[in-house]
Amino acid sequence: MIEFDKVAYSYGGGELLSDISVRLAPGSFHFLTGPSGAGKTTLLKLCHGDLSPTAGHVRAFDMDLTALGRDDMAMMRRRFGVVNQDCRFLDHLSVAENVSLPLTVAGHDASQMSGDLKELLEWVGLTDRAGALPPELSGGERQRAALARAVIMSPDVILADEPTGNVDWEMSQRLLHLLVELNRMGKMVLIASHDLQLIRAAKSQVQARVLRIAGRKLQLAGADL
Amino acid sequence: MKALILSYLRSDPKAARVVPATGYTAHLTLFAAGAMAFLAVFALALSLAAGRLADRWAGELARSTTLRISAPADQMTTQVDRALAVLQQTPGVATARALSLEEQAALLSPWFGAGVDLSGLPVPRLIEIRETETGYDAAGLRLRLAAEVPGAILDDHGRWRRPLVEAADSLRRLGFFSMALIFGALAAMVTLAANAALAANAQIIEVLRLIGATDVYIARAFVRRFTLRGLGGAAVGTVLGIGGVMLLPEASAEGGLLTGLGFRGIGWFLPAIIPVLAATVAFGATSFAARQTLKELA
Numbered sequence: 001m002i003e004f005d006k007v008a009y010s011y012g013g014g015e016l017l018s019d020i021s022v023r024l025a026p027g028s029f030h031f032l033t034g035p036s037g038a039g040k041t042t043l044l045k046l047c048h049g050d051l052s053p054t055a056g057h058v059r060a061f062d063m064d065l066t067a068l069g070r071d072d073m074a075m076m077r078r079r080f081g082v083v084n085q086d087c088r089f090l091d092h093l094s095v096a097e098n099v100s101l102p103l104t105v106a107g108h109d110a111s112q113m114s115g116d117l118k119e120l121l122e123w124v125g126l127t128d129r130a131g132a133l134p135p136e137l138s139g140g141e142r143q144r145a146a147l148a149r150a151v152i153m154s155p156d157v158i159l160a161d162e163p164t165g166n167v168d169w170e171m172s173q174r175l176l177h178l179l180v181e182l183n184r185m186g187k188m189v190l191i192a193s194h195d196l197q198l199i200r201a202a203k204s205q206v207q208a209r210v211l212r213i214a215g216r217k218l219q220l221a222g223a224d225l
Numbered sequence: 226m227k228a229l230i231l232s233y234l235r236s237d238p239k240a241a242r243v244v245p246a247t248g249y250t251a252h253l254t255l256f257a258a259g260a261m262a263f264l265a266v267f268a269l270a271l272s273l274a275a276g277r278l279a280d281r282w283a284g285e286l287a288r289s290t291t292l293r294i295s296a297p298a299d300q301m302t303t304q305v306d307r308a309l310a311v312l313q314q315t316p317g318v319a320t321a322r323a324l325s326l327e328e329q330a331a332l333l334s335p336w337f338g339a340g341v342d343l344s345g346l347p348v349p350r351l352i353e354i355r356e357t358e359t360g361y362d363a364a365g366l367r368l369r370l371a372a373e374v375p376g377a378i379l380d381d382h383g384r385w386r387r388p389l390v391e392a393a394d395s396l397r398r399l400g401f402f403s404m405a406l407i408f409g410a411l412a413a414m415v416t417l418a419a420n421a422a423l424a425a426n427a428q429i430i431e432v433l434r435l436i437g438a439t440d441v442y443i444a445r446a447f448v449r450r451f452t453l454r455g456l457g458g459a460a461v462g463t464v465l466g467i468g469g470v471m472l473l474p475e476a477s478a479e480g481g482l483l484t485g486l487g488f489r490g491i492g493w494f495l496p497a498i499i500p501v502l503a504a505t506v507a508f509g510a511t512s513f514a515a516r517q518t519l520k521e522l523a
Protein backbone atom coordinates (compact mmCIF):
# COMPACT_ATOMS: atom_id res chain seq x y z
CA MET A 1 0.00 0.00 0.00
CA ILE A 2 2.81 2.41 0.93
CA GLU A 3 6.29 1.57 -0.20
CA PHE A 4 9.54 3.44 0.29
CA ASP A 5 12.32 2.47 -2.09
CA LYS A 6 15.76 3.78 -1.06
CA VAL A 7 14.20 7.09 -0.08
CA ALA A 8 16.33 9.96 1.11
CA TYR A 9 15.27 13.42 2.14
CA SER A 10 17.48 16.45 2.62
CA TYR A 11 16.63 19.88 3.90
CA GLY A 12 18.81 22.76 2.70
CA GLY A 13 21.77 21.67 4.81
CA GLY A 14 22.13 18.02 5.66
CA GLU A 15 20.40 14.76 4.96
CA LEU A 16 17.56 13.98 7.36
CA LEU A 17 16.50 10.58 6.07
CA SER A 18 18.74 8.21 4.15
CA ASP A 19 18.27 5.00 2.20
CA ILE A 20 14.88 4.14 3.67
CA SER A 21 13.16 1.11 2.23
CA VAL A 22 10.01 -0.16 3.86
CA ARG A 23 6.65 -1.57 2.85
CA LEU A 24 3.57 -0.81 4.91
CA ALA A 25 0.96 -3.40 4.05
CA PRO A 26 -2.80 -2.82 3.87
CA GLY A 27 -4.47 -3.33 7.23
CA SER A 28 -1.23 -3.01 9.17
CA PHE A 29 -0.76 -0.92 12.32
CA HIS A 30 2.54 0.87 12.80
CA PHE A 31 3.99 3.25 15.30
CA LEU A 32 6.84 5.51 14.28
CA THR A 33 9.17 6.59 17.05
CA GLY A 34 12.48 8.36 17.37
CA PRO A 35 14.00 11.38 19.03
CA SER A 36 12.72 14.86 18.31
CA GLY A 37 14.01 16.10 14.96
CA ALA A 38 14.77 12.58 13.76
CA GLY A 39 12.40 12.97 10.81
CA LYS A 40 9.13 11.38 11.94
CA THR A 41 6.96 14.22 10.64
CA THR A 42 8.99 14.33 7.41
CA LEU A 43 8.44 10.62 6.86
CA LEU A 44 4.69 11.00 7.38
CA LYS A 45 4.63 13.89 4.90
CA LEU A 46 6.54 11.78 2.37
CA CYS A 47 3.86 9.09 2.73
CA HIS A 48 1.06 11.30 1.38
CA GLY A 49 3.06 13.39 -1.04
CA ASP A 50 3.18 16.55 1.04
CA LEU A 51 6.95 16.36 0.56
CA SER A 52 8.87 14.78 -2.32
CA PRO A 53 11.93 12.64 -1.63
CA THR A 54 15.29 13.99 -2.76
CA ALA A 55 16.25 10.45 -3.77
CA GLY A 56 14.38 7.19 -4.24
CA HIS A 57 10.67 6.62 -4.76
CA VAL A 58 7.56 6.62 -2.62
CA ARG A 59 4.62 4.58 -3.88
CA ALA A 60 1.12 4.62 -2.49
CA PHE A 61 -1.66 2.42 -3.85
CA ASP A 62 0.79 1.31 -6.58
CA MET A 63 1.30 4.89 -7.76
CA ASP A 64 4.64 6.67 -7.78
CA LEU A 65 3.86 9.87 -5.90
CA THR A 66 6.67 11.84 -7.55
CA ALA A 67 5.11 11.18 -10.96
CA LEU A 68 1.57 12.24 -10.04
CA GLY A 69 0.04 15.45 -11.35
CA ARG A 70 -1.65 17.81 -8.90
CA ASP A 71 -5.18 16.57 -9.61
CA ASP A 72 -4.17 12.92 -9.33
CA MET A 73 -2.36 13.75 -6.11
CA ALA A 74 -5.55 15.37 -4.77
CA MET A 75 -7.57 12.26 -5.61
CA MET A 76 -4.94 10.06 -3.99
CA ARG A 77 -4.99 12.17 -0.81
CA ARG A 78 -8.69 11.45 -0.39
CA ARG A 79 -7.63 7.91 0.46
CA PHE A 80 -5.52 9.25 3.33
CA GLY A 81 -6.68 10.58 6.65
CA VAL A 82 -4.00 12.85 8.04
CA VAL A 83 -3.68 14.35 11.51
CA ASN A 84 -0.88 16.88 11.60
CA GLN A 85 0.76 18.13 14.76
CA ASP A 86 -0.38 21.71 14.17
CA CYS A 87 -4.01 20.68 13.51
CA ARG A 88 -4.93 23.43 11.08
CA PHE A 89 -8.57 24.24 10.33
CA LEU A 90 -10.61 26.76 8.41
CA ASP A 91 -11.12 29.17 11.26
CA HIS A 92 -14.28 30.77 9.84
CA LEU A 93 -16.14 27.44 9.72
CA SER A 94 -17.59 25.63 12.71
CA VAL A 95 -16.06 22.45 14.11
CA ALA A 96 -18.84 20.37 12.51
CA GLU A 97 -18.27 22.02 9.14
CA ASN A 98 -14.52 21.49 9.42
CA VAL A 99 -14.93 17.85 10.33
CA SER A 100 -17.30 17.27 7.39
CA LEU A 101 -15.10 19.28 4.99
CA PRO A 102 -13.53 16.20 3.34
CA LEU A 103 -17.05 15.07 2.41
CA THR A 104 -17.84 18.47 0.92
CA VAL A 105 -14.56 18.54 -1.01
CA ALA A 106 -15.20 15.05 -2.37
CA GLY A 107 -18.62 16.16 -3.59
CA HIS A 108 -20.72 14.23 -1.07
CA ASP A 109 -23.80 15.77 0.44
CA ALA A 110 -22.63 16.23 4.02
CA SER A 111 -26.21 16.85 5.22
CA GLN A 112 -27.15 13.28 4.24
CA MET A 113 -24.34 12.02 6.46
CA SER A 114 -25.25 14.13 9.46
CA GLY A 115 -25.92 10.97 11.46
CA ASP A 116 -22.35 9.75 10.90
CA LEU A 117 -21.01 13.19 11.69
CA LYS A 118 -22.97 13.34 14.94
CA GLU A 119 -21.76 9.90 15.93
CA LEU A 120 -18.17 10.76 15.11
CA LEU A 121 -18.29 14.01 17.08
CA GLU A 122 -19.71 12.06 19.99
CA TRP A 123 -16.87 9.54 19.65
CA VAL A 124 -14.24 12.24 19.99
CA GLY A 125 -16.20 14.06 22.69
CA LEU A 126 -16.97 17.18 20.71
CA THR A 127 -20.77 17.03 20.51
CA ASP A 128 -21.10 20.14 22.65
CA ARG A 129 -18.48 21.97 20.61
CA ALA A 130 -19.91 21.20 17.16
CA GLY A 131 -20.95 24.81 16.59
CA ALA A 132 -17.80 26.37 17.99
CA LEU A 133 -15.13 27.95 15.82
CA PRO A 134 -11.67 26.32 15.83
CA PRO A 135 -9.92 29.26 17.58
CA GLU A 136 -12.27 28.65 20.52
CA LEU A 137 -11.01 25.07 20.99
CA SER A 138 -8.34 23.92 23.40
CA GLY A 139 -5.26 22.05 22.15
CA GLY A 140 -6.80 18.68 23.00
CA GLU A 141 -10.11 19.57 21.36
CA ARG A 142 -8.27 20.60 18.21
CA GLN A 143 -6.50 17.25 18.08
CA ARG A 144 -9.76 15.38 18.50
CA ALA A 145 -11.42 17.47 15.81
CA ALA A 146 -8.46 16.86 13.49
CA LEU A 147 -8.73 13.12 14.08
CA ALA A 148 -12.46 13.21 13.39
CA ARG A 149 -11.81 15.09 10.13
CA ALA A 150 -9.14 12.56 9.18
CA VAL A 151 -11.40 9.53 9.57
CA ILE A 152 -14.77 10.85 8.37
CA MET A 153 -14.15 9.67 4.80
CA SER A 154 -13.22 6.22 6.07
CA PRO A 155 -9.84 6.46 4.35
CA ASP A 156 -7.65 3.49 3.47
CA VAL A 157 -4.68 4.92 5.34
CA ILE A 158 -4.58 6.97 8.54
CA LEU A 159 -1.44 8.96 9.26
CA ALA A 160 -1.33 10.65 12.64
CA ASP A 161 1.46 12.82 13.99
CA GLU A 162 1.38 12.80 17.82
CA PRO A 163 -2.43 12.52 17.84
CA THR A 164 -2.63 12.23 21.60
CA GLY A 165 -0.01 14.83 22.48
CA ASN A 166 -2.45 17.28 24.05
CA VAL A 167 -5.17 15.03 25.45
CA ASP A 168 -5.49 13.32 28.81
CA TRP A 169 -4.95 9.60 29.28
CA GLU A 170 -8.63 8.72 29.18
CA MET A 171 -9.18 10.61 25.93
CA SER A 172 -6.00 9.21 24.39
CA GLN A 173 -7.34 5.72 25.12
CA ARG A 174 -10.62 6.59 23.42
CA LEU A 175 -8.81 7.94 20.38
CA LEU A 176 -6.56 4.90 20.29
CA HIS A 177 -9.62 2.67 20.49
CA LEU A 178 -11.09 4.52 17.51
CA LEU A 179 -7.90 3.99 15.51
CA VAL A 180 -7.78 0.31 16.52
CA GLU A 181 -11.40 -0.11 15.41
CA LEU A 182 -10.59 1.47 12.07
CA ASN A 183 -7.59 -0.82 11.73
CA ARG A 184 -9.83 -3.81 12.38
CA MET A 185 -11.97 -2.57 9.51
CA GLY A 186 -8.91 -2.98 7.28
CA LYS A 187 -7.47 0.52 7.41
CA MET A 188 -3.72 0.95 7.57
CA VAL A 189 -2.65 3.10 10.52
CA LEU A 190 0.71 4.82 11.00
CA ILE A 191 1.15 6.89 14.15
CA ALA A 192 4.18 8.99 14.96
CA SER A 193 4.41 9.14 18.72
CA HIS A 194 6.77 9.54 21.66
CA ASP A 195 4.17 8.11 24.00
CA LEU A 196 5.47 4.68 25.06
CA GLN A 197 2.42 4.07 27.26
CA LEU A 198 0.17 4.58 24.25
CA ILE A 199 2.29 2.20 22.19
CA ARG A 200 2.11 -0.45 24.91
CA ALA A 201 -1.63 0.04 25.21
CA ALA A 202 -2.03 -0.37 21.47
CA LYS A 203 0.10 -3.50 21.34
CA SER A 204 -2.21 -5.08 23.85
CA GLN A 205 -5.16 -4.51 21.54
CA VAL A 206 -3.73 -4.94 18.06
CA GLN A 207 -0.73 -6.42 16.33
CA ALA A 208 1.29 -3.21 16.02
CA ARG A 209 4.80 -2.92 14.66
CA VAL A 210 7.09 -0.20 15.90
CA LEU A 211 9.41 1.54 13.51
CA ARG A 212 12.19 3.70 14.86
CA ILE A 213 14.14 6.42 13.09
CA ALA A 214 17.69 6.64 14.32
CA GLY A 215 20.74 7.96 12.56
CA ARG A 216 18.73 8.86 9.45
CA LYS A 217 17.72 5.19 9.02
CA LEU A 218 14.49 3.37 9.74
CA GLN A 219 14.69 0.32 11.94
CA LEU A 220 12.20 -2.16 13.32
CA ALA A 221 12.21 -1.55 17.07
CA GLY A 222 12.56 -4.35 19.61
CA ALA A 223 9.61 -6.12 21.17
CA ASP A 224 10.40 -4.80 24.66
CA LEU A 225 8.28 -1.73 24.09
CA MET B 226 -11.89 24.35 -21.96
CA LYS B 227 -15.66 24.77 -21.84
CA ALA B 228 -15.85 22.11 -19.12
CA LEU B 229 -13.16 23.92 -17.14
CA ILE B 230 -15.00 27.25 -17.38
CA LEU B 231 -18.27 25.61 -16.36
CA SER B 232 -16.59 23.84 -13.46
CA TYR B 233 -15.26 27.19 -12.23
CA LEU B 234 -18.67 28.80 -12.41
CA ARG B 235 -20.75 25.89 -11.11
CA SER B 236 -22.78 26.99 -8.16
CA ASP B 237 -21.61 25.27 -5.00
CA PRO B 238 -22.37 27.40 -1.95
CA LYS B 239 -20.34 25.12 0.31
CA ALA B 240 -17.31 25.31 -1.97
CA ALA B 241 -17.66 29.09 -2.02
CA ARG B 242 -17.76 29.16 1.77
CA VAL B 243 -14.33 27.58 2.22
CA VAL B 244 -12.82 31.00 1.67
CA PRO B 245 -13.85 33.73 4.12
CA ALA B 246 -15.94 36.40 2.41
CA THR B 247 -14.40 39.33 4.18
CA GLY B 248 -11.24 41.16 3.22
CA TYR B 249 -10.25 44.39 1.53
CA THR B 250 -9.93 42.64 -1.84
CA ALA B 251 -13.73 42.41 -2.01
CA HIS B 252 -14.15 46.18 -1.76
CA LEU B 253 -11.17 46.80 -4.05
CA THR B 254 -12.63 44.62 -6.80
CA LEU B 255 -16.10 46.12 -6.49
CA PHE B 256 -14.74 49.65 -6.64
CA ALA B 257 -12.33 48.94 -9.52
CA ALA B 258 -15.04 47.22 -11.57
CA GLY B 259 -17.51 50.04 -10.88
CA ALA B 260 -15.07 52.83 -11.73
CA MET B 261 -13.85 51.10 -14.88
CA ALA B 262 -17.39 50.41 -16.07
CA PHE B 263 -18.30 54.07 -15.48
CA LEU B 264 -15.36 55.16 -17.65
CA ALA B 265 -16.12 52.47 -20.23
CA VAL B 266 -19.63 53.88 -20.73
CA PHE B 267 -18.14 57.25 -21.69
CA ALA B 268 -15.50 55.65 -23.92
CA LEU B 269 -18.26 53.70 -25.66
CA ALA B 270 -20.40 56.83 -26.03
CA LEU B 271 -17.41 58.70 -27.49
CA SER B 272 -16.68 55.91 -29.96
CA LEU B 273 -20.26 55.74 -31.13
CA ALA B 274 -20.62 59.52 -31.45
CA ALA B 275 -17.35 59.78 -33.37
CA GLY B 276 -18.47 56.91 -35.57
CA ARG B 277 -21.74 58.65 -36.36
CA LEU B 278 -19.91 61.86 -37.20
CA ALA B 279 -17.39 60.12 -39.43
CA ASP B 280 -20.16 58.25 -41.25
CA ARG B 281 -22.13 61.44 -41.78
CA TRP B 282 -19.15 63.37 -43.09
CA ALA B 283 -17.99 60.49 -45.20
CA GLY B 284 -21.47 59.72 -46.50
CA GLU B 285 -23.39 62.93 -46.99
CA LEU B 286 -20.50 65.15 -48.09
CA ALA B 287 -18.92 62.51 -50.27
CA ARG B 288 -22.04 62.43 -52.42
CA SER B 289 -22.05 66.18 -52.91
CA THR B 290 -19.68 67.91 -55.36
CA THR B 291 -19.45 71.43 -56.73
CA LEU B 292 -18.43 72.38 -60.22
CA ARG B 293 -17.18 75.95 -60.42
CA ILE B 294 -17.14 77.66 -63.85
CA SER B 295 -15.05 80.78 -64.37
CA ALA B 296 -15.47 82.19 -67.83
CA PRO B 297 -15.90 85.54 -69.57
CA ALA B 298 -19.45 86.84 -69.23
CA ASP B 299 -20.32 86.21 -72.88
CA GLN B 300 -19.25 82.53 -72.67
CA MET B 301 -20.66 81.78 -69.24
CA THR B 302 -24.08 80.47 -70.32
CA THR B 303 -22.56 78.33 -73.06
CA GLN B 304 -20.01 76.77 -70.72
CA VAL B 305 -22.65 76.12 -68.03
CA ASP B 306 -24.91 74.40 -70.56
CA ARG B 307 -22.00 72.36 -71.93
CA ALA B 308 -20.96 71.35 -68.41
CA LEU B 309 -24.52 70.29 -67.55
CA ALA B 310 -24.64 68.22 -70.73
CA VAL B 311 -21.35 66.52 -69.84
CA LEU B 312 -22.57 65.82 -66.33
CA GLN B 313 -25.85 64.35 -67.51
CA GLN B 314 -23.91 61.87 -69.62
CA THR B 315 -21.54 60.94 -66.82
CA PRO B 316 -22.28 57.61 -65.11
CA GLY B 317 -22.54 57.99 -61.33
CA VAL B 318 -24.02 61.49 -61.41
CA ALA B 319 -27.56 61.46 -60.05
CA THR B 320 -28.43 65.11 -60.56
CA ALA B 321 -26.62 68.22 -61.70
CA ARG B 322 -28.16 71.63 -61.22
CA ALA B 323 -26.82 75.14 -61.82
CA LEU B 324 -27.43 77.38 -58.83
CA SER B 325 -29.42 80.46 -59.57
CA LEU B 326 -27.86 83.85 -58.98
CA GLU B 327 -30.21 84.28 -56.01
CA GLU B 328 -28.93 81.04 -54.45
CA GLN B 329 -25.33 82.13 -55.00
CA ALA B 330 -26.12 85.49 -53.46
CA ALA B 331 -27.52 83.70 -50.43
CA LEU B 332 -24.28 81.75 -50.11
CA LEU B 333 -22.29 84.99 -50.16
CA SER B 334 -24.61 86.86 -47.82
CA PRO B 335 -22.49 86.15 -44.69
CA TRP B 336 -19.71 88.23 -46.27
CA PHE B 337 -21.55 90.78 -48.48
CA GLY B 338 -24.86 91.03 -46.67
CA ALA B 339 -28.35 90.14 -47.84
CA GLY B 340 -29.69 91.29 -51.20
CA VAL B 341 -26.37 91.69 -52.94
CA ASP B 342 -26.77 91.92 -56.75
CA LEU B 343 -24.36 89.54 -58.49
CA SER B 344 -25.50 90.28 -62.02
CA GLY B 345 -22.83 92.90 -62.50
CA LEU B 346 -20.04 91.03 -60.73
CA PRO B 347 -17.65 88.52 -62.34
CA VAL B 348 -18.47 85.72 -59.89
CA PRO B 349 -18.09 82.15 -61.09
CA ARG B 350 -21.23 80.03 -61.61
CA LEU B 351 -21.72 77.01 -59.43
CA ILE B 352 -23.22 73.65 -60.39
CA GLU B 353 -24.30 71.37 -57.57
CA ILE B 354 -23.71 67.67 -58.34
CA ARG B 355 -25.37 64.81 -56.45
CA GLU B 356 -23.75 61.43 -56.88
CA THR B 357 -25.41 58.05 -57.01
CA GLU B 358 -24.46 55.40 -54.38
CA THR B 359 -21.71 54.11 -56.64
CA GLY B 360 -20.31 57.60 -57.38
CA TYR B 361 -18.53 58.76 -60.52
CA ASP B 362 -14.99 58.62 -61.85
CA ALA B 363 -13.65 62.03 -60.73
CA ALA B 364 -10.37 61.77 -62.67
CA GLY B 365 -12.18 60.87 -65.90
CA LEU B 366 -14.71 63.67 -65.42
CA ARG B 367 -11.94 66.21 -64.82
CA LEU B 368 -10.22 65.20 -68.07
CA ARG B 369 -13.45 65.48 -70.05
CA LEU B 370 -14.31 68.85 -68.52
CA ALA B 371 -10.82 70.13 -69.26
CA ALA B 372 -11.37 69.27 -72.90
CA GLU B 373 -14.92 70.51 -73.28
CA VAL B 374 -15.42 73.18 -70.60
CA PRO B 375 -12.04 74.89 -70.10
CA GLY B 376 -13.26 77.17 -67.30
CA ALA B 377 -14.64 74.33 -65.12
CA ILE B 378 -13.05 73.31 -61.82
CA LEU B 379 -14.41 70.22 -60.09
CA ASP B 380 -14.31 70.44 -56.31
CA ASP B 381 -15.29 67.16 -54.60
CA HIS B 382 -14.68 68.66 -51.09
CA GLY B 383 -12.07 65.96 -50.50
CA ARG B 384 -9.41 68.44 -49.51
CA TRP B 385 -11.20 69.51 -46.33
CA ARG B 386 -13.50 66.54 -45.90
CA ARG B 387 -10.76 63.90 -45.74
CA PRO B 388 -8.97 65.28 -42.64
CA LEU B 389 -12.32 65.66 -40.87
CA VAL B 390 -13.31 62.09 -41.61
CA GLU B 391 -9.85 60.90 -40.58
CA ALA B 392 -10.12 62.89 -37.35
CA ALA B 393 -13.52 61.38 -36.58
CA ASP B 394 -12.22 57.91 -37.39
CA SER B 395 -9.21 58.48 -35.13
CA LEU B 396 -11.55 59.59 -32.37
CA ARG B 397 -13.61 56.44 -32.82
CA ARG B 398 -10.47 54.28 -32.67
CA LEU B 399 -9.31 56.22 -29.63
CA GLY B 400 -12.62 55.46 -27.91
CA PHE B 401 -12.32 51.73 -28.57
CA PHE B 402 -8.65 51.76 -27.59
CA SER B 403 -9.63 53.50 -24.34
CA MET B 404 -12.15 50.74 -23.70
CA ALA B 405 -9.48 48.11 -24.29
CA LEU B 406 -7.18 49.96 -21.88
CA ILE B 407 -9.95 50.21 -19.30
CA PHE B 408 -10.61 46.48 -19.41
CA GLY B 409 -6.87 45.78 -19.41
CA ALA B 410 -6.49 47.90 -16.28
CA LEU B 411 -9.46 46.08 -14.72
CA ALA B 412 -7.80 42.74 -15.51
CA ALA B 413 -4.58 43.93 -13.86
CA MET B 414 -6.41 45.13 -10.75
CA VAL B 415 -8.46 41.96 -10.41
CA THR B 416 -5.32 39.85 -10.87
CA LEU B 417 -3.58 41.79 -8.10
CA ALA B 418 -6.62 41.54 -5.82
CA ALA B 419 -7.00 37.81 -6.54
CA ASN B 420 -3.29 37.24 -5.89
CA ALA B 421 -3.60 39.09 -2.59
CA ALA B 422 -6.67 37.03 -1.65
CA LEU B 423 -4.93 33.77 -2.56
CA ALA B 424 -1.80 34.72 -0.63
CA ALA B 425 -3.87 35.75 2.39
CA ASN B 426 -5.59 32.38 2.30
CA ALA B 427 -2.47 30.24 1.80
CA GLN B 428 -3.16 28.38 5.05
CA ILE B 429 -6.70 27.56 3.93
CA ILE B 430 -5.35 26.28 0.62
CA GLU B 431 -2.89 24.09 2.53
CA VAL B 432 -5.70 22.58 4.62
CA LEU B 433 -7.86 22.00 1.55
CA ARG B 434 -5.01 20.25 -0.24
CA LEU B 435 -4.42 18.07 2.82
CA ILE B 436 -7.96 16.74 2.59
CA GLY B 437 -7.80 16.15 -1.17
CA ALA B 438 -9.21 19.30 -2.76
CA THR B 439 -8.30 19.66 -6.42
CA ASP B 440 -6.99 22.93 -7.87
CA VAL B 441 -10.31 23.44 -9.66
CA TYR B 442 -12.22 23.11 -6.39
CA ILE B 443 -9.96 25.61 -4.63
CA ALA B 444 -9.87 28.01 -7.57
CA ARG B 445 -13.66 27.85 -7.97
CA ALA B 446 -14.20 29.56 -4.64
CA PHE B 447 -12.03 32.47 -5.70
CA VAL B 448 -12.98 32.66 -9.38
CA ARG B 449 -16.72 32.61 -8.77
CA ARG B 450 -16.47 35.24 -6.08
CA PHE B 451 -14.31 37.61 -8.12
CA THR B 452 -16.45 37.11 -11.23
CA LEU B 453 -19.60 38.03 -9.30
CA ARG B 454 -17.86 41.02 -7.73
CA GLY B 455 -16.73 42.16 -11.18
CA LEU B 456 -20.26 41.75 -12.52
CA GLY B 457 -21.90 43.55 -9.57
CA GLY B 458 -19.43 46.43 -9.44
CA ALA B 459 -19.56 46.93 -13.20
CA ALA B 460 -23.37 46.85 -13.22
CA VAL B 461 -23.49 49.71 -10.70
CA GLY B 462 -20.76 51.63 -12.58
CA THR B 463 -22.61 51.16 -15.88
CA VAL B 464 -25.89 52.45 -14.48
CA LEU B 465 -24.11 55.50 -13.06
CA GLY B 466 -22.29 56.00 -16.37
CA ILE B 467 -25.54 55.87 -18.35
CA GLY B 468 -27.00 58.40 -15.92
CA GLY B 469 -24.01 60.64 -16.55
CA VAL B 470 -24.41 60.36 -20.33
CA MET B 471 -28.11 61.19 -20.04
CA LEU B 472 -27.21 64.40 -18.25
CA LEU B 473 -25.01 65.55 -21.16
CA PRO B 474 -26.46 68.24 -23.50
CA GLU B 475 -28.63 67.12 -26.42
CA ALA B 476 -27.01 66.94 -29.85
CA SER B 477 -27.20 70.14 -31.90
CA ALA B 478 -25.79 71.26 -35.22
CA GLU B 479 -23.92 74.11 -33.57
CA GLY B 480 -22.36 71.93 -30.89
CA GLY B 481 -21.10 69.25 -33.27
CA LEU B 482 -19.41 66.37 -31.48
CA LEU B 483 -19.37 68.10 -28.09
CA THR B 484 -23.14 67.98 -27.77
CA GLY B 485 -23.67 64.73 -29.64
CA LEU B 486 -21.88 62.53 -27.09
CA GLY B 487 -24.31 59.81 -26.17
CA PHE B 488 -26.32 56.93 -27.48
CA ARG B 489 -29.09 56.81 -30.07
CA GLY B 490 -32.02 54.42 -30.21
CA ILE B 491 -31.00 50.84 -29.71
CA GLY B 492 -27.50 52.09 -28.87
CA TRP B 493 -28.76 52.75 -25.34
CA PHE B 494 -28.71 48.99 -24.79
CA LEU B 495 -25.06 48.66 -25.82
CA PRO B 496 -23.64 49.58 -22.36
CA ALA B 497 -25.34 46.42 -21.07
CA ILE B 498 -22.42 44.53 -22.53
CA ILE B 499 -19.98 46.30 -20.19
CA PRO B 500 -20.84 44.35 -16.98
CA VAL B 501 -20.70 41.12 -18.99
CA LEU B 502 -17.28 42.09 -20.35
CA ALA B 503 -16.11 43.09 -16.86
CA ALA B 504 -17.26 39.75 -15.44
CA THR B 505 -15.49 37.93 -18.26
CA VAL B 506 -12.32 39.90 -17.59
CA ALA B 507 -12.59 39.21 -13.85
CA PHE B 508 -13.16 35.52 -14.56
CA GLY B 509 -10.12 35.31 -16.85
CA ALA B 510 -7.88 37.32 -14.53
CA THR B 511 -8.82 35.33 -11.42
CA SER B 512 -8.51 32.00 -13.22
CA PHE B 513 -5.02 33.01 -14.36
CA ALA B 514 -4.02 34.24 -10.89
CA ALA B 515 -5.43 31.13 -9.20
CA ARG B 516 -3.67 28.77 -11.62
CA GLN B 517 -0.36 30.56 -11.11
CA THR B 518 -0.62 30.81 -7.33
CA LEU B 519 -1.79 27.23 -6.83
CA LYS B 520 1.09 26.05 -9.00
CA GLU B 521 3.54 28.05 -6.89
CA LEU B 522 2.04 26.80 -3.63
CA ALA B 523 2.14 23.15 -4.78
